[in-house]
Each structure stands twice: as structure tokens, then as C-alpha cells.
Amino acid sequence: MKNTQLDMGRLAAMDAARADRLLHRVREETLAGRRPPIAPRPVINASWQRMARLGLDPDKGTDTVLLQREELEERRRNTVLSEVMQTLSGGLAGIADASLQIMVITDEQGRVLWRQGNLSVLRKANGICLEEGAAWTERATGTNAVGTALAMDRAVRVHSAEHYVQALHRWTCAAAPLHDPRDQRLLGILDVSGPASSFHPAMLALVDSVARLAEAEMRERHHRSIERLRAVAAPILCRVGGRAIAVDPHGWTAAVTGLAPTERVPLPKSFRAGRVWLPSLGVCAVEPLPGGWLLRVEEEHLPEGPEAAASRVVLDLSRPRRWTVAVSGAAGSWQQELSPRHAELLYALALHRNGRTAAELAEDVFGDRTRTVTVRAEMSRVRRNLAGVLAHRPYRFREEIAVEVLGPERPEDLLPHSTAPAVRAGTVPG
Numbered sequence: 001m002k003n004t005q006l007d008m009g010r011l012a013a014m015d016a017a018r019a020d021r022l023l024h025r026v027r028e029e030t031l032a033g034r035r036p037p038i039a040p041r042p043v044i045n046a047s048w049q050r051m052a053r054l055g056l057d058p059d060k061g062t063d064t065v066l067l068q069r070e071e072l073e074e075r076r077r078n079t080v081l082s083e084v085m086q087t088l089s090g091g092l093a094g095i096a097d098a099s100l101q102i103m104v105i106t107d108e109q110g111r112v113l114w115r116q117g118n119l120s121v122l123r124k125a126n127g128i129c130l131e132e133g134a135a136w137t138e139r140a141t142g143t144n145a146v147g148t149a150l151a152m153d154r155a156v157r158v159h160s161a162e163h164y165v166q167a168l169h170r171w172t173c174a175a176a177p178l179h180d181p182r183d184q185r186l187l188g189i190l191d192v193s194g195p196a197s198s199f200h201p202a203m204l205a206l207v208d209s210v211a212r213l214a215e216a217e218m219r220e221r222h223h224r225s226i227e228r229l230r231a232v233a234a235p236i237l238c239r240v241g242g243r244a245i246a247v248d249p250h251g252w253t254a255a256v257t258g259l260a261p262t263e264r265v266p267l268p269k270s271f272r273a274g275r276v277w278l279p280s281l282g283v284c285a286v287e288p289l290p291g292g293w294l295l296r297v298e299e300e301h302l303p304e305g306p307e308a309a310a311s312r313v314v315l316d317l318s319r320p321r322r323w324t325v326a327v328s329g330a331a332g333s334w335q336q337e338l339s340p341r342h343a344e345l346l347y348a349l350a351l352h353r354n355g356r357t358a359a360e361l362a363e364d365v366f367g368d369r370t371r372t373v374t375v376r377a378e379m380s381r382v383r384r385n386l387a388g389v390l391a392h393r394p395y396r397f398r399e400e401i402a403v404e405v406l407g408p409e410r411p412e413d414l415l416p417h418s419t420a421p422a423v424r425a426g427t428v429p430g
Contacts (some may be wrong), residue, residue: 020196023161024169031058041301042163043152045145050151051164053412054139062141062167067111076113080180081187083221084214085114088190091210092116101194101203104130108186108321110137110150111332121194128167130193137320141165143210145173145389150321151417153177153186155208159425160196172199176211181219182252183264185337186321190214222252229254229291236294244299245281246289254292266336266385267297268374279310279327279334280385310389311396312430315346316406317414322329342382343415350405355396 003284013357029036030048040048051058067075076082088105093116096103102117102125112134115122125131128143138147142164149156161169173193176372181185190211192203225248233246233255243258251267265280271293273286278295285296311329323343326335338346348356348364356364358372365375383390389401397403407414415423 010283011389020160023159027161038308040162043148043156044143044158045150047138047151048164050138050416051142056139056142056164058142058164058275060142062128062130062165064129064135064140066129066131069133072111072113072133075107075111079107079113079187080218081107081178081214084217087214087217088210089116091213092190092192092207095206096192096194099194099200100198101192102130104146104151104189104191104193106136106146106189106191108150108188110135110140110147110189112136113188116191118194124195125193128171138164141168144191145175146191149175149177149189149191150186154418155204155211157204159199164199172196174199174204174207176204176208178211179215181215182222182250184339188192204430219405225291226252226254229289232290233294236289239293240296245295245297246292247295248292255422259297262384266334267293268334268336277334279388303318310398310401312402312404313389314404314406315343316345317343318406318408319417320413323415325386327386336385340415340418341378344420344423345378345382346416347405347415349390349395349397350403350421351422353397353399353403355391355394357394361395365420367419367421 025430026036026038030040030045031052039045042103058340068177076134081088089103092103096117100118100121102115102121104112105114106112112130112132115125115130115132130136135141136144136146138144138151141147143158144163145156145158148158155174157172157174159172163169171193172195173191175189175191178187178190179185190207192207204398229246237244237246237255237257240257244256245253245259245262245265246255247253247265247267249266253262253264256262262280265278267278271286273288275283275298276286277283279405281297283298285298287294287296298309310327312327314326316326321342324335325338325346326333328334344365348361358375359369361375361379362371363369379392379395383392389398391398418424
């Protein structure tokens, strides 16, 4: 048989028994290192290769240590997904129940926060540890829709023997990522899972549509909260004079006076009223507002030398999907989460302390020296958040700042899904 690529449409056209046999043979031959009769789908093949590199046993079970009830409740309280549960549940739970499936919502670490659906399938799901508090990353349970959607940051369906772990071969699942529309940060995964025999081919499109609907609701909620804060802050800013900015609890700008407009001011996690140094603004007097903060800029720049605002930067790339940069110095400390692209750029600059031109960074990140316009736009955003830390012409960390990079235990886990040549080289600077 010609080794063509397997696709879900071709599989759906076969009778169930034949399709099942074919999938099992494709998996068996591929995992054994032999040429399968039909090549697995690229997204599945890439996941199987990741599992092989991890040394995951395809015959292992799916048991995992569940979160304690207190930690599970805390994660539920702290995720913005709790605000759109009605949309997620209303869009999918009833359909899942009627079609002998269950709906599952995880956080960005693949931990199941909620599940709803058919009672008999919920009981069966307990048998594979698809329950609240369980871990469903690829590392924990092999190729599966939740874990693979987390890894690829895209909607994925995993059917029957496409699961890496044999214990899941009676299941099919369809999952889509949920992003924070404010900054595109991955929040978690929306998934529908159930017996392979009762799974409808259109379920993936439905899951993805409901995920996009929930993101639209989060975006609208954010816009309304900013408008409420603007209504409160505008008359105050009229009286303040000088330079000031009103932001919501996450740093999104509602109103500004005396400063160039900016979309967001990165705030440290432990933020409170008082005198605070922010890398993007300098020293600010912080006052609470209903639904946010008033930042009065006192000093735009702190002195250089031993009293400089920043003296140390720690770029933490040790975790799979939560990368941060921490800045500390005489004026205090500050930490910011990074997007994948900004993590790549800062990593490249940490590798090259003498600096990189826009063309060199384009080669580091895209493998294409001509993409300088994209690099300059991204570096403008990075430098806006790290004023006093980064210099330009060429782009670099300032010489007086100590830079430390914290990498994962395994070099291959460094920004694992990045295609940037600088990252794939796999060197972590000391």
C-alpha cells in the first residue's frame, strides 16, 4: 500500500472496524520504527516523536496525583475562565451529554478544573483519571487532545489509536486552546471527550467555535471594565496635573495625562499603594481607584551607576509555558510574564551580550535576516516594558546589568515548541 498521509476524512469514510484496525497498525508500525501503511497525521506524528524523546511508556496507565481540593478551588478562583463558565457550559455541556460525551476545562498547566456531561461517561472517565484535579499534559498522559492542544497551541482532535498511551484507545477527544484576549496568554483548554464509537466528526469545529465565543465574551468584559475605570479616572486626571496614568489591576490603560499613550503598563504581581518603581515609567506614587490604580510619575529616570534602578535580570525559561523576566536593583524588584516571541528575543540577547542588530535578531528568531521590520516592532514593545534594562543600536542588555538565564533540566525542554534557530541550538548562558 502506498505510504500516503492519513486524514480524518478518509478515516471517516471507512467502516468503523476497518478504520480502527488501520489506526492501530499505523501506530504499531510507527512506534516500532517501521514504515506504516499510511503515514500518521503530521500533528500526531510530531506528538509521538515528542513522547519517544521523553521516553514515555506507551503501555503505561493514565494515573496521576490529583490536586488537593484546596488547590483546585484556588486555581478555579484565580482563572479568568471562571467568568465565562456559563458560555462554555451552555455551548457544550448539553451537547456533550446528549452525544454520550463529557466537556472538560483545564488550566494552562493541563490540570482539569471542571468537567460536565453524560453521567455514565463521567464514571468511565474516572477509570482513565480524566477527573477534576488530574494532569493531562503530554508529559503526563501522552498524545491526547488536551495535552497536544497545549503543546501546539491549536485545536486538535485525537482519535482512538492516535493516542500514544494504549489505555486511551477506546476514547476520542477534541480540544481547543483558550486565550486571554488582552495579551493572547494561554489560559487553558476546552475539550470534549468520550467513547470513540459515539464521537461525531464535527465536534472539533464546535469545540473551537465555543472557545472563540468565550474569548469574545472575555474581550467584551475587559472593554466594559476599562470604560468604567475611565469614567472614574477622567475627572481625577483633569485635576492631577503633571504626568499620570490610570490602569486596571492588570496594567491596562484607561486614561492618561502628560504622557505618551500606552496600551499597558506591566505591573509586578505584589502591587500596592505607595511609592513604586516601574521599569516602563520610573518612580511612581500609586493610589487606589475603584477598579484599578492611579500612577503619578515622580521620576522618569533614576541615576546611573551604583544607584541605578536595575542591576540584575533573571530570565526564567525553566517552566514549559510560563516564562518570566525579573528585574531587581536599588529601587526594588519587578517581574513580568513573557509571550513566546519576547522570550525568544530576550534569550537571544542573553546569548549575545555584545548586542545584536535587527538583521541578526531576525536570523536568530526567524532564520530570515530580512524580517527586520517585525523584529523592530517587537523590540519596541519589549523595550517599552524594560526601560533602563535594554539598550539599542545594537539591541543589548546594558553592560552594568548582570543577566542570569534559568533553563529547564533537559536542554530539549527549552522553549520546546519554538522554531527559532537561536533556541534550537540549545545553549543556556550562565
